[in-house]
Structures are given as C-alpha cells and as structure tokens.
Amino acid sequence: MPIPQQLGRGDKMGRGPYEKSGIIRDNGLPPNRPVLEQFEIPFPAEFVKKDGKDVTNILDYDMTVDIELIYEPFGDKDTGITWHKVTKKITLEKGGV
Amino acid sequence: MRTIRTTAVLAFLALPLLLPTGALAAAAEGKKAKSIDELAKMYDSTGCKQCHEEIYKEWEKSLHARSIYGTGRTAATIKTTVTVGLMGWKHSGVKKPEDVENRHLAICTKCHLPQLADATDDVAKEIVKNVNIFMDPKSSDDAKNKAELQLTKISINCLVCHQRNAITHKWVDGFPQKNEVFGSKEGSHPDPAHPVMKKSPIMSESILCGQCHGLGPNFELENPSQCGTLYGSYLWAYRAEGGQESCQECHMKKSKLGHNMQSYNDLNMGKAAVDFRVETLGYIWRDKAKMIPQTLVKIEMINRAGHAIPDG
Numbered sequence: 001m002p003i004p005q006q007l008g009r010g011d012k013m014g015r016g017p018y019e020k021s022g023i024i025r026d027n028g029l030p031p032n033r034p035v036l037e038q039f040e041i042p043f044p045a046e047f048v049k050k051d052g053k054d055v056t057n058i059l060d061y062d063m064t065v066d067i068e069l070i071y072e073p074f075g076d077k078d079t080g081i082t083w084h085k086v087t088k089k090i091t092l093e094k095g096g097v
Numbered sequence: 098m099r100t101i102r103t104t105a106v107l108a109f110l111a112l113p114l115l116l117p118t119g120a121l122a123a124a125a126e127g128k129k130a131k132s133i134d135e136l137a138k139m140y141d142s143t144g145c146k147q148c149h150e151e152i153y154k155e156w157e158k159s160l161h162a163r164s165i166y167g168t169g170r171t172a173a174t175i176k177t178t179v180t181v182g183l184m185g186w187k188h189s190g191v192k193k194p195e196d197v198e199n200r201h202l203a204i205c206t207k208c209h210l211p212q213l214a215d216a217t218d219d220v221a222k223e224i225v226k227n228v229n230i231f232m233d234p235k236s237s238d239d240a241k242n243k244a245e246l247q248l249t250k251i252s253i254n255c256l257v258c259h260q261r262n263a264i265t266h267k268w269v270d271g272f273p274q275k276n277e278v279f280g281s282k283e284g285s286h287p288d289p290a291h292p293v294m295k296k297s298p299i300m301s302e303s304i305l306c307g308q309c310h311g312l313g314p315n316f317e318l319e320n321p322s323q324c325g326t327l328y329g330s331y332l333w334a335y336r337a338e339g340g341q342e343s344c345q346e347c348h349m350k351k352s353k354l355g356h357n358m359q360s361y362n363d364l365n366m367g368k369a370a371v372d373f374r375v376e377t378l379g380y381i382w383r384d385k386a387k388m389i390p391q392t393l394v395k396i397e398m399i400n401r402a403g404h405a406i407p408d409g
Contacts, residue, residue, distance in 0.1 A: 016178060017324040018183070020322065020324075021321050028406055030400060031401075033399070036398075073407075083368055086375040092381065
C-alpha cells in the first residue's frame with residue numbers, strides 16, 4: 001500500500017486522511033508490472049549425528065502449501081478478503097546418494 | 098487627479114449595476130441548506146427511481162449511497178478527524194466539536210459530500226453531532242439508529258455525478274444548472290424537477306471519477322488532506338505506461354456491476370484485478386555437510402487494474 005507521509009514532512013507514516021499528505025514509499029502492486037515473491041519453507045526434519053556425520057531424518061516427505069492473496073482493508077487477516085487461493089502438494093523424492 | 102478620483106467613484110457606484118442578471122438571480126437562488134434534511138431535499142434523487150429503477154437499485158448497494166457513513170468506518174474516521182485532527186491542531190479554530198464549520202469538514206466532504214458547499218455551517222455541525230452519537234458507546238441503540246439514518250440521508254447520489262460534478266471544465270462547457278441532468282444524450286427529460294437533459298462530455302471518462310478518487314494532497318484546502326491516490330496512480334502509473342481503459346470500463350461495464358461500483362469488497366473484481374500464478378519446487382539443500390529439505394514457493398502477481406493496489 002502507499003505508505004502515506006505524515007503531513008507531508010519527515011519519515012513518519014500518517015494515519016487518517018487528515019494526517020496524510022504525500023507518500024513515503026509504496027509496497028503495493030503497480031499496474032501491469034509483474035511482482036515476484038519467493039518463500040522457502042523447510043520440511044519437518046531432525047538433524048542428528050551418526051558415526052560423526054550429519055544425518056537428516058526427514059519426518060514427512062509430503063507437504064501441502066496453501067497460498068492466499070488476501071486484501072486487508074483494515075490491516076488484519078480477520079477482516080481480510082481472499083482474492084486468490086492456490087493449494088500445492090509437494091513431495092520429496094526418497095532415496096538418492 | 099480630480100478626473101481619476103471621479104472616474105473611480107463612478108466605477109464603484111456603477112459596479113452593482115453591471116453585475117449580470119444571471120449572477121444576481123443565482124445569488125438570490127443560492128439559498129443554502131441549514132440542516133441535513135434541507136440538504137437531502139436539495140439533492141433529492143428519489144424521483145430518479147421511477148424511470149431508472151434498476152440503476153437506482155444498483156446504486157443503493159454501492160458505498161456511494163452511504164458516503165459519509167460507509168461501512169461505519171467512514172463515520173469513525175470523521176470522528177477522529179475532528180477529535181484527533183481538528184481539535185488537536187493549534188490553529189484550526191476548533192476547540193470542541195461544535196466549532197466545526199464546513200471549511201473544516203471539507204477535509205472529508207470535498208469527496209464524501211461535495212454538496213456540503215451548498216449548505217451553511219449548521220450542516221457540518223449536525224453531521225459531527227450525529228457521528229459522535231453513532232460512535233459513542235454510551236448511546237442507546239435507538240439513538241445510534243437515528244444518527245445512522247440521518248447520516249445516510251445525504252450521499253453521493255444521482256445528482257452529484259449527473260448534475261453537480263458532471264462538468265469539470267465549466268468555462269468550456271458551462272455551469273450545471275439545477276433543472277438539468279447530465280448523461281449521454283441531449284433532449285428533454287420527463288422529470289418536472291429536472292426537465293433538461295444534457296450530454297456530459299466526461300460521463301464516460303475517468304476524469305469524472307478523478308474529481309474525488311484522488312491525485313494526492315488536496316492543496317486547495319487550508320490544511321491539505323489525502324484520502325485516496327487512485328487517480329494519480331491511474332494517470333502516472335497506468336495511462337503513462339500505455340494503459341487505455343477508463344474507470345467506468347472496469348468498475349461498471351466489465352464487472353457488470355453498473356452503478357453498484359465496487360472495488361476490493363467484490364470478489365470478482367478482486368480476482369480480475371490480479372493475475373496470480375504459483376510454482377513450487379521441493380528439493381534438498383546442502384548446507385555444507387547438512388542436508389536441509391525445503392520447498393521453494395514462487396508467486397508471480399500482475400496487477401491488471403488501472404491503478405496500484407491497494408490504495409489508501
């Protein structure tokens with residue numbers, strides 16, 4: 001969203017139209033330009049030492065990720081409106097060297 | 098010297114006689130509304146419903162129909178504008194809610210109720226009074242309901258867009274008159290209150306909406322406010338980059354919402370506004386000797402609206 005400048009001066013965000021005058025920065029989506037977001041989510045795993053070596057025990061090879069685009073007019077998820085929701089299932093290969 | 102002085106006196110005396118009759122008539126007619134009820138009557142558009150029933154019903158569902166009440170949030174913001182803003186500022190001239198005049202409330206009403214310019218300061222005070230009743234947790238339900246009813250009597254209704262704000266360039270196209278309505282055609286109009294139908298050159302243009310939907314700080318005010326910045330974004334981030342559609346094309350036609358112009362609250366508008374593509378990749382990352390299983394989630398979003406999202 002456009003982060004409004006308080007009374008058109010300084011580095012503080014204004015709140016309420018009566019305080020806003022200007023924009024400090026805008027972290028919203030500009031029209032017609034791709035915006036990329038990336039997230040790295042670890043699988044549940046435990047890390048142990050076996051014979052002096054690091055061993056990873058993967059606790060679950062399957063993961064389901066729900067990705068939602070929520071418009072939050074009041075700045076919180078409770079009153080947000082879900083515009084898009086995508087569910088993806090990810091499976092790690094077993095085995096390997 | 099004597100000649101100059103005589104001429105100046107004559108010019109001064111002649112000035113009232115040189116005022117055009119139209120302006121005098123307008124001044125005489127320019128009776129200002131002294132209450133919310135009078136202002137509601139002055140801008141009464143209920144008669145439009147008889148012939149434009151479907152459009153009227155669409156409008157009734159829109160936020161335009163309750164522009165100073167909103168979802169309740171607008172009323173709440175008017176309250177904080179008075180208590181936090183106006184009453185907190187040293188030079189505003191407002192020490193208590195009763196001190197609020199139209200020029201103070203213009204921070205909000207420039208867009209939320211532009212017809213307040215046709216009212217006395219009594220109406221600004223009445224609005225503030227009702228907002229305070231509505232927002233006061235001690236108010237009874239009955240008092241709150243009455244306040245809400247009063248606040249929803251005045252709004253951005255048919256006559257605001259189709260008459261008062263239908264012309265932006267008044268020196269070119271003329272000043273809208275009280276007996277006129279503006280749309281896409283010229284001719285007569287079967288409404289005794291508005292018998293003249295005129296074509297507005299901007300009814301399908303974004304500038305009509307831009308009058309309220311924000312360029313940035315409203316510098317014409319003694320203390321500028323900034324509510325929306327959409328029209329500024331539309332001009333400089335959309336049109337300037339090659340976008341060609343108008344506000345009306347997306348918010349009225351493509352959305353099929355007509356005069357129920359919605360934005361983020363309408364799920365279909367939200368879905369249409371942003372292309373949303375997700376890719377995932379599961380893999381095992383090797384951090385030196387440590388194997389870390391993880392998923393990459395890549396999200397690409399393209400805002401297809403004619404302005405930045407969100408606004409605010």
